[in-house]
Amino acid sequence: MIDSSAYDRALAELGYSAFRAGQRETVETLLQTRRALLVAPTGGGKSLCYQLPALLLPGTTLVISPLIALMQDQVSALQARGVAATFFASTLDAAESRARLDALSRGEYKLAYIAPERLALPGFRERLKRLGCPLVAVDEAHCISEWGHDFRPEYGQIGELLAELAPPHVLACTATATPIVRDEIIVRLGLPADTPQLVRGFARPNLALRAAEVGGSRERAARVDALLSEALFAPGAGRGAAIIYSPTRRMAEEESERLASAGWKATVYHAGLPADARARAQAAFTRGEAEIVCATNAFGMGIDRGDVRAVVHLGPPGSIEAYYQEVGRAGRNGGDALGLLCWQQNDLPLRRRLLEAPGGDAQSDPEIVEHRWNLFLELIRWADGAACRHDAILRYFGDEAETLHGCGRCDVCVAIDAVDEVSVEEATQLARKLLSGVARLQNRFGLKQVVRLLHGESEDRLERMGLTQVATFGILRERSADWIQRALSRCVTAGWIGFSGDLHPVVRLTDDGVAIMRGQRAARWLPPSDAASKKPKESRSARAARVAPDEEPLDAIEQLLFESLREVRLELAKSEGVPAYVIAHDRTLREIARMQPRSLDELGAVPGFGSRKLERYGEAFLEVLEK
Structure with a gap:
C-alpha cells in the first residue's frame, strides 16, 4: 500500500494541490488491481491518473497516444515541473529519435509518450521489451474498437505489445x-474480463446545451450569429473564443469567410490544409490571436484553452460520443458556456449514404454500418428530444449517479420552466395518456401498435385481444397519428419508455414512467406542437430515428446478473478471438438478466439469442444464472 504522504508529494511534483473527484479512486484501483479502464469526459483529468502512478512506480511508464500535439504539450508541462519525460512520433528526425531511444534504454525518463504507428517498427518494439516498464497507459482507447466513433487500425497492435511486455499495470x-x-x-x-471499469465525471452543468432543427443555411447562420453575440458579445470584445464544427471542409471555409467579413478574427482548420497552415491556425487559436476557429472534427484533440465560451455544430457529428467530446471543449475552466447543434431532416439520408458508400468510414461492413447508423440515430433522437439534455446524455453513458433531474440551463429545461402551471398540468396529463397506452401493450407490442391504440385505429391483433374495447383505445383520437408517434418518441428520450428484445423490440414502462402514469410525479417535458403533425411526410430514415428503442434501467439484482453475463461474454470473445458483439449484444444480455431463463429452451426464447448462439454459448450463460 502507498501512504497518503506519497500521493501528496507526487501531486505537488505535478503541480496540483488536491485530487479532482474520482482521480484518487482511479489511481488506487489501478495500483491495487493492476488493471483498469477509465471513462471520463474531455477535460476530466485523465492524464493525472497515469502520470501520478508513473511517479510512484519504479522505471519508465509508457503512454500510447495518437495525439502528437497533446503528447508535446504534456511532455513540455512535465519537463517544466522537473519530471523527466519524452515522446516518440513521426515529427522527430532520425537522429533525435535515436538519441531519445538511447536515453530511454538507459532509464533516463519517468514517462515516454509513444504514437501508435511507432509500434509497427520491429526495432522499436525490441527496445521496449528490454525496458521492463511498470505501467502502460493507453489514451483514447476507444480507437481500438471498431464500434467506437474513431477507429484507428494502428491501435490493433497495442494488444500484441501488451502481451509481449506483460507490464505489471495497465x-x-x-x-x-x-x-x-x-x-x-x-x-x-x-x-481480464473482471477489469474494473470506472465511469465518472460526465455531468457538465456549466454547459447550456441547445439543439435546433433548421430549415436551411440562412436560418442556420442567423442562429450562429445570435449565439456568438450571446457568448462573446461582439468582435474584439475579449470575452473568449468559440469553436464552430462543420461537417465538410468546404462549409468550414465558407463559414470562416462569412464570420471574418462580419469582423470576427476567424481562422479555418481541416485535414485538407497543408500541415503548416494547420499549425498556424492551431497556434493562433491557442495563443488567443483568433476568436473563432471553423473546423472539421480534425480540430480539437489536445486543445486546452479554458476560455472557449461556445461550441457550435453546423451539422450533426456521427454519435453522441463524438458530439459530447467536441462540445465538452467549451467551459473547460468551469465558467458558463454554450453549445448549439444545428440539424436538418435531410441529414439522415445523407448520413446513411455516407455510411454505405464504398470506402466510407464504416468500410461497408453491414454490421458496422448498422451500428454506426444507430449511433447517429441516438444523436438525432437526443436533438429532437424534449427532456433535459444533460440527463439524457448521462443516461446514455450509464452515469446515472450524476443525473441532474433537470439542469435548468439547456433549451428544453428553459422552455419547460417558462410555461405556466396550466400548461405543465396539461403536459403531465398528455404524458399519462401516452404512458397508459404503453402499459396496455407492455411486453407484447412495439410503438406502432401503441400509436394505433391511442389513435383509435382498429387492427386485427388489437381486436382479438379485446383492446379496442378498453378506455385507452382512441384516448388521443383528436391528435394525429404522427403527433402521437413524435410524442411517444419524446417519452423514450425522457427515459419513461423502454424496450425489450433485439429484432422486434416491444415496449415497456420504466420505473419513472410508471410513477408519472400513476400521477405520483409531474412530467417535465415538452409535448410536440400541434404544428409538428402538419409537417411534410417524413422519410423512412427520419421515422426510424424517432421510433428506435431505448434501454430500460435494470434493478439491483438484474444489474448484477448483467455484469456477470458481460464477464462471461468477454471470456468467450477472448477464447474465440472475436469481438464481444459477435457473442451477444448488450440488449440481449440485459434481456437475459430480466427474464432469468433456467433452461436452454427458455434461453432460446430471448430475442437475439438464436439456435446457433444457443448451441455454442447457451450453457456458459445458464451457468451464470444458476450461480
Whole structure:
C-alpha cells in the first residue's frame, strides 16, 4: 500500500494541490488491481491518473497516444515541473529519435509518450521489451474498437505489445465509450474480463446545451450569429473564443469567410490544409490571436484553452460520443458556456449514404454500418428530444449517479420552466395518456401498435385481444397519428419508455414512467406542437430515428446478473478471438438478466439469442444464472 504522504508529494511534483473527484479512486484501483479502464469526459483529468502512478512506480511508464500535439504539450508541462519525460512520433528526425531511444534504454525518463504507428517498427518494439516498464497507459482507447466513433487500425497492435511486455499495470483511458465499446476495449487489449471499469465525471452543468432543427443555411447562420453575440458579445470584445464544427471542409471555409467579413478574427482548420497552415491556425487559436476557429472534427484533440465560451455544430457529428467530446471543449475552466447543434431532416439520408458508400468510414461492413447508423440515430433522437439534455446524455453513458433531474440551463429545461402551471398540468396529463397506452401493450407490442391504440385505429391483433374495447383505445383520437408517434418518441428520450428484445423490440414502462402514469410525479417535458403533425411526410430514415428503442434501467439484482453475463461474454470473445458483439449484444444480455431463463429452451426464447448462439454459448450463460 502507498501512504497518503506519497500521493501528496507526487501531486505537488505535478503541480496540483488536491485530487479532482474520482482521480484518487482511479489511481488506487489501478495500483491495487493492476488493471483498469477509465471513462471520463474531455477535460476530466485523465492524464493525472497515469502520470501520478508513473511517479510512484519504479522505471519508465509508457503512454500510447495518437495525439502528437497533446503528447508535446504534456511532455513540455512535465519537463517544466522537473519530471523527466519524452515522446516518440513521426515529427522527430532520425537522429533525435535515436538519441531519445538511447536515453530511454538507459532509464533516463519517468514517462515516454509513444504514437501508435511507432509500434509497427520491429526495432522499436525490441527496445521496449528490454525496458521492463511498470505501467502502460493507453489514451483514447476507444480507437481500438471498431464500434467506437474513431477507429484507428494502428491501435490493433497495442494488444500484441501488451502481451509481449506483460507490464505489471495497465490503464486504458477514453473520453467516450458505451458499455459495448468498453467491453471491446478490454477484449482487444487482452485484459481480464473482471477489469474494473470506472465511469465518472460526465455531468457538465456549466454547459447550456441547445439543439435546433433548421430549415436551411440562412436560418442556420442567423442562429450562429445570435449565439456568438450571446457568448462573446461582439468582435474584439475579449470575452473568449468559440469553436464552430462543420461537417465538410468546404462549409468550414465558407463559414470562416462569412464570420471574418462580419469582423470576427476567424481562422479555418481541416485535414485538407497543408500541415503548416494547420499549425498556424492551431497556434493562433491557442495563443488567443483568433476568436473563432471553423473546423472539421480534425480540430480539437489536445486543445486546452479554458476560455472557449461556445461550441457550435453546423451539422450533426456521427454519435453522441463524438458530439459530447467536441462540445465538452467549451467551459473547460468551469465558467458558463454554450453549445448549439444545428440539424436538418435531410441529414439522415445523407448520413446513411455516407455510411454505405464504398470506402466510407464504416468500410461497408453491414454490421458496422448498422451500428454506426444507430449511433447517429441516438444523436438525432437526443436533438429532437424534449427532456433535459444533460440527463439524457448521462443516461446514455450509464452515469446515472450524476443525473441532474433537470439542469435548468439547456433549451428544453428553459422552455419547460417558462410555461405556466396550466400548461405543465396539461403536459403531465398528455404524458399519462401516452404512458397508459404503453402499459396496455407492455411486453407484447412495439410503438406502432401503441400509436394505433391511442389513435383509435382498429387492427386485427388489437381486436382479438379485446383492446379496442378498453378506455385507452382512441384516448388521443383528436391528435394525429404522427403527433402521437413524435410524442411517444419524446417519452423514450425522457427515459419513461423502454424496450425489450433485439429484432422486434416491444415496449415497456420504466420505473419513472410508471410513477408519472400513476400521477405520483409531474412530467417535465415538452409535448410536440400541434404544428409538428402538419409537417411534410417524413422519410423512412427520419421515422426510424424517432421510433428506435431505448434501454430500460435494470434493478439491483438484474444489474448484477448483467455484469456477470458481460464477464462471461468477454471470456468467450477472448477464447474465440472475436469481438464481444459477435457473442451477444448488450440488449440481449440485459434481456437475459430480466427474464432469468433456467433452461436452454427458455434461453432460446430471448430475442437475439438464436439456435446457433444457443448451441455454442447457451450453457456458459445458464451457468451464470444458476450461480
